[in-house]
Amino acid sequence: MPTPDPKTMSAEDFITEVFDLAIKERASDVHFEAQTNSMRIRFRIDGLLEDRFTLPTTQLESVVNSIKVLANLDITVHEVPQDGHFEFYQLPSSSESKNIVSEKAVSSSLLTLGERFKGIFSKSGTTSGSVDASAQTGLSKKAPRVLDVRISIYPSINGESLVARILNRPDALLSLSDLGMMPDTLATVKKLIARDSGMVLVTGPAGSGKTTVLYSLLQELKSKEKNIMTIEDPVEFHLEWLRQSELKPERGFTFSRAMRSILRQDPDVIMVGEIRDQEAAEHAISVSLIGRIVGSTVHSNSTVGTIARFIDMNIERSMIAYAINGIISRRLVRRICQSCPVEYEPEPAQLSYFGLTSDSQKFFKGKGCADCRDTGYKSRIGIFEVLEFESELRSLIVAKAPMSELEAFTISHGMKTLKQDAVEKVLLGLTTLEEISKIV
Numbered sequence: 001m002p003t004p005d006p007k008t009m010s011a012e013d014f015i016t017e018v019f020d021l022a023i024k025e026r027a028s029d030v031h032f033e034a035q036t037n038s039m040r041i042r043f044r045i046d047g048l049l050e051d052r053f054t055l056p057t058t059q060l061e062s063v064v065n066s067i068k069v070l071a072n073l074d075i076t077v078h079e080v081p082q083d084g085h086f087e088f089y090q091l092p093s094s095s096e097s098k099n100i101v102s103e104k105a106v107s108s109s110l111l112t113l114g115e116r117f118k119g120i121f122s123k124s125g126t127t128s129g130s131v132d133a134s135a136q137t138g139l140s141k142k143a144p145r146v147l148d149v150r151i152s153i154y155p156s157i158n159g160e161s162l163v164a165r166i167l168n169r170p171d172a173l174l175s176l177s178d179l180g181m182m183p184d185t186l187a188t189v190k191k192l193i194a195r196d197s198g199m200v201l202v203t204g205p206a207g208s209g210k211t212t213v214l215y216s217l218l219q220e221l222k223s224k225e226k227n228i229m230t231i232e233d234p235v236e237f238h239l240e241w242l243r244q245s246e247l248k249p250e251r252g253f254t255f256s257r258a259m260r261s262i263l264r265q266d267p268d269v270i271m272v273g274e275i276r277d278q279e280a281a282e283h284a285i286s287v288s289l290i291g292r293i294v295g296s297t298v299h300s301n302s303t304v305g306t307i308a309r310f311i312d313m314n315i316e317r318s319m320i321a322y323a324i325n326g327i328i329s330r331r332l333v334r335r336i337c338q339s340c341p342v343e344y345e346p347e348p349a350q351l352s353y354f355g356l357t358s359d360s361q362k363f364f365k366g367k368g369c370a371d372c373r374d375t376g377y378k379s380r381i382g383i384f385e386v387l388e389f390e391s392e393l394r395s396l397i398v399a400k401a402p403m404s405e406l407e408a409f410t411i412s413h414g415m416k417t418l419k420q421d422a423v424e425k426v427l428l429g430l431t432t433l434e435e436i437s438k439i440v
């Protein structure tokens with residue numbers, strides 16, 4: 001792909017090229033930042049921002065305006081934030097996307113610019129962005145892919161800055177076995193969702209891929225005999241075999257309204273995008289107690305921290321103890337590039353922090369090559385800690401045991417901590433001590 005040059009192309013063509021490149025490079029977000037004398041465009045790839053383009057300020061307005069038009073936003077408003085979205089039709093230029101684009105998409109390079117955006121499929125009556133569940137395995141070549149691009153515009157002293165989040169990306173959907181769980185962790189997680197009711201919670205900081213884990217759990221539960229429903233805000237990945245809903249609070253479709261009505265839709269499994277407050281927690285718990293599997297995410301630092309979070313939300317301890325099947329804590333670290341691994345000697349301080357020595361262990365890193373854009377890393381791998389609820393732990397929670405006691409109990413009962421899982425993955429040559437130092 002030639003480097004997009006805003007001097008020789010229209011703002012619309014430039015934006016198309018930028019998004020094509022972003023998708024090819026597996027970016028999750030594209031930042032258009034107004035600076036004093038220029039606009040900087042950066043891609044977030046594997047969790048980190050990388051510079052891509054710098055445009056003169058004179059081009060800032062036309063680029064921002066074109067995106068506003070695509071996202072149905074007001075081009076005359078500059079002083080307040082605006083949110084919108086548009087759909088972007090993915091072309092099969094990326095090698096990673098070859099499996100998931102249709103023959104129709106192959107011929108789509110002839111499409112006009114207007115057709116690349118806003119989802120040409122919605123015109124033919126098909127739900128935009130629908131992806132056949134088998135598409136990600138490469139079995140289906142019939143499923144077209146429309147990426148959903150969420151736009152946030154925010155006024156800064158240098159002009160409007162714009163962040164585009166790319167949803168419905170192929171790498172956002174992975175099967176449970178592809179998340180990077182060690183076999184023992186995977187077995188525990190399968191046990192948590194094999195029950196016929198109860199909550200399975202996924203926790204971690206923003207950007208740790210909690211929703212990806214939830215979708216993987218749903219895929220594992222996928223069955224013709226089950227009605228799997230979701231309440232999301234927004235829908236991050238469109239899947240045909242799920243009944244997905246997106247909250248629209250401005251039109252009265254609020255979380256509590258959705259939870260009150262969803263049971264009459266006869267669900268077996270419900271995924272709730274995120275539990276943010278007491279009301280959401282209470283709804284989710286009551287649904288799980290009447291015999292449904294409820295999967296959701298919670299912002300917290302650890303598995304035991306999630307219990308503390310629920311207590312802070314004024315949820316009764318007995319409810320917490322008996323409604324939850326288990327909690328999965330997750331982090332993401334960058335994976336060593338498979339094309340350029342070399343052995344190296346880590347810093348002594350780092351080794352001692354993790355209780356390791358270089359005498360008996362080998363350590364690897366990526367040397368840097370064209371494949372990994374000289375970063376030494378390509379794609380990411382999950383680090384996990386899974387807390388399975390069992391009777392002794394439940395009794396401790398009901399008995400108001402302090403969090404420190406719960407923590408000590410989980411470790412003495414064999415729970416593998418995030419740190420232990422991370423170290424295992426370093427010793428397997430999957431990631432580096434530098435990477436895991438950022439998360440544990």
Ligand SMILES: [Zn+2]
Pocket residue numbers: 337338339340366367368369370371372373374376377
């Ligand atoms: Zn490399």
